[in-house]
Amino acid sequence: MNFQLYDELFNRDNYPAFSPKDYLPMDNKMCVCLSGDLYENCCKKEVEDAKINRKIDPYANEILEKTYSKKDKKLLSYITEDKSLNKKNISYCAANKVFGDCDNKNHMRRSHTLARGIVLKNLSGGEKVIRFNDHKINSEQDKEAFFNTIGKSGYSEVDIEDASVTVSFCKKHDIELFSSIETDGNGNYSGNNIQNLEYALKSISFDIYYNIMNIKFLSELIKETKYVAFNPDGSNSSFFQDYNLRVNSLFDLYPLMLKVLEELKLLLADNKEPSLETVSFELPLSKVNFSLSEIMIIDDTICFANCINAGKPYIIISYYKNNERIASLDKWKEQYNLNQSNKIGELKSLWPLIKGKFLINAQNIYFNKEAFDKLSDLTKGYLYVIHREGTKDIPDKVQVECDEELMRILYGL
Numbered sequence: 001m002n003f004q005l006y007d008e009l010f011n012r013d014n015y016p017a018f019s020p021k022d023y024l025p026m027d028n029k030m031c032v033c034l035s036g037d038l039y040e041n042c043c044k045k046e047v048e049d050a051k052i053n054r055k056i057d058p059y060a061n062e063i064l065e066k067t068y069s070k071k072d073k074k075l076l077s078y079i080t081e082d083k084s085l086n087k088k089n090i091s092y093c094a095a096n097k098v099f100g101d102c103d104n105k106n107h108m109r110r111s112h113t114l115a116r117g118i119v120l121k122n123l124s125g126g127e128k129v130i131r132f133n134d135h136k137i138n139s140e141q142d143k144e145a146f147f148n149t150i151g152k153s154g155y156s157e158v159d160i161e162d163a164s165v166t167v168s169f170c171k172k173h174d175i176e177l178f179s180s181i182e183t184d185g186n187g188n189y190s191g192n193n194i195q196n197l198e199y200a201l202k203s204i205s206f207d208i209y210y211n212i213m214n215i216k217f218l219s220e221l222i223k224e225t226k227y228v229a230f231n232p233d234g235s236n237s238s239f240f241q242d243y244n245l246r247v248n249s250l251f252d253l254y255p256l257m258l259k260v261l262e263e264l265k266l267l268l269a270d271n272k273e274p275s276l277e278t279v280s281f282e283l284p285l286s287k288v289n290f291s292l293s294e295i296m297i298i299d300d301t302i303c304f305a306n307c308i309n310a311g312k313p314y315i316i317i318s319y320y321k322n323n324e325r326i327a328s329l330d331k332w333k334e335q336y337n338l339n340q341s342n343k344i345g346e347l348k349s350l351w352p353l354i355k356g357k358f359l360i361n362a363q364n365i366y367f368n369k370e371a372f373d374k375l376s377d378l379t380k381g382y383l384y385v386i387h388r389e390g391t392k393d394i395p396d397k398v399q400v401e402c403d404e405e406l407m408r409i410l411y412g413l
């Protein structure tokens with residue numbers, strides 16, 4: 001598949017499909033290596049052989065070890081990301097279909113899914129920002145020891161030039177479609193329809209690009225060795241299930257991306273009111289020490305989530321109603337408003353949202369370095385573990401203690 005052609009990238013037929021029963025690739029669909037051949041004519045035989053040989057091949061573990069335990073920068077996931085973003089091996093203009101008339105003279109440009117000016121600059125305070133190092137391979141060692149040792153190695157420092165980048169807009173549309181949140185002088189969040197659509201577009205652009213990049217990575221991984229699809233006993237690993245999830249997610253999100261773009265186009269051209277619902281929270285702080293722009297699922301509804309320092313800090317969550325409004329979101333807002341005279345109460349009422357949705361799910365999340373450096377090693381380890389695996393198996397006592405510290409430092413109290 002050509003990862004630089006919009007029509008190829010957003011055509012479901014160019015991706016593999018998986019059996020709903022056991023997630024094995026379907027014969028008459030595209031191969032998992034994305035060669036463009038049908039699975040039955042491409043990797044199927046090798047995959048079936050690998051299933052049998054996984055148990056008996058004396059080199060199987062060594063081959064997998066070699067694939068998974070390289071230094072970060074030599075890992076396939078790192079190489080895929082680097083090539084996608086820096087060599088622009090995955091590049092398209094997301095506005096191509098709805099707005100047309102792309103700037104084809106210039107190549108697609110690296111753009112920030114967190115608005116560079118108001119979001120990243122205000123977050124960073126002139127320093128680098130901190131992100132999770134998701135290339136790191138989870139170790140099997142016991143959790144408590146892990147918390148204490150993961151320390152800084154679960155994170156990377158990045159220059160804001162390189163933070164939250166995708167290559168998903170042409171130069172023209174990157175400027176035009178985000179002018180209400182990125183152009184100088186538009187630094188404050190007013191909650192108007194244009195800004196809400198622009199922030200929604202930021203978050204979905206990230207998730208779409210991220211899904212495509214992950215599909216590319218999985219296709220490269222199975223090219224490297226078919227053993228990735230199987231456990232030592234020959235049973236199926238989660239490989240094909242993960243692959244299936246990525247492809248499904250891409251094509252669940254794609255129509256929503258088109259909808260945001262269409263509503264933005266109608267609003268700009270005809271001042272037509274969008275149907276996007278938005279709930280926003282103005283935090284009673286001068287600054288919040290993390291930012292994110294990403295898709296979240298709340299009450300089974302896909303939401304566009306942003307956390308920004310636009311003058312004041314805001315959490316902005318938008319969505320398209322399936323049938324009804326999102327009850328949890330309205331409840332959080334209600335709790336928040338009830339606590340209006342009590343700053344700490346107000347901030348505490350948002351913690352279930354911040355922890356349960358943001359810290360646990362977010363990939364496109366960045367932290368202020370000075371604040372991050374203040375976290376204890378235990379809390380850094382905890383944050384990393386809940387980001388990767390959720391709170392399962394973490395004792396309540398540890399959660400309470402670490403949450404307290406995280407809340408204090410992320411809110412800058």
Ligand SMILES: [Zn+2]
Nearest residue numbers: 031033042043
């Ligand atoms: Zn193949």
Ligand SMILES: [Zn+2]
Nearest residue numbers: 093102170173
């Ligand atoms: Zn374009």
